[in-house]
Amino acid sequence: MQSVFYQPEAVVLVSKHLLNGSGSLRWIYRELAPTQSQDTGWLLFADNDNEQWNQEPNNFMPVVVATALAIEPSLQYILDLPYGTDLVFVNRNQIKGWWKPKSQTPIWLSDGTITPHIVIKQGEVMANDDN
Numbered sequence: 001m002q003s004v005f006y007q008p009e010a011v012v013l014v015s016k017h018l019l020n021g022s023g024s025l026r027w028i029y030r031e032l033a034p035t036q037s038q039d040t041g042w043l044l045f046a047d048n049d050n051e052q053w054n055q056e057p058n059n060f061m062p063v064v065v066a067t068a069l070a071i072e073p074s075l076q077y078i079l080d081l082p083y084g085t086d087l088v089f090v091n092r093n094q095i096k097g098w099w100k101p102k103s104q105t106p107i108w109l110s111d112g113t114i115t116p117h118i119v120i121k122q123g124e125v126m127a128n129d130d131n
Helices: 065-071 073-077
Strands: 011-015 025-030 039-046 060-064 086-092 095-100 105-109 118-121 124-127
Touching (some): 011 065
Antiparallel strands (some): 025 039
């Protein structure tokens, strides 16, 4: 799988709540089958999105990866995780990181104690079991 950071045209779908500032990043999901070559499969949801909001395609906008990173810089650590990835963003008290919601285990923490088990080699994403 090619890294999203080696695809300048790569886009993620972002809730308009995040783009207009009315919501904060809370959850991301990477679809299994992107529909277009520049589609990374990522969907970014806000804390105030609900099921009805999420059902309306016009409530989401494609943005390039650089714009997504402006919303939340820590996305740089997780956007190359595999299709099917489902994560919750926690940013409260002294904890900032990305967590698997079902197992409640962290994938990345801002203090550097936990990082994803992937590396980028010549633009390709590979497993890194050295972590």
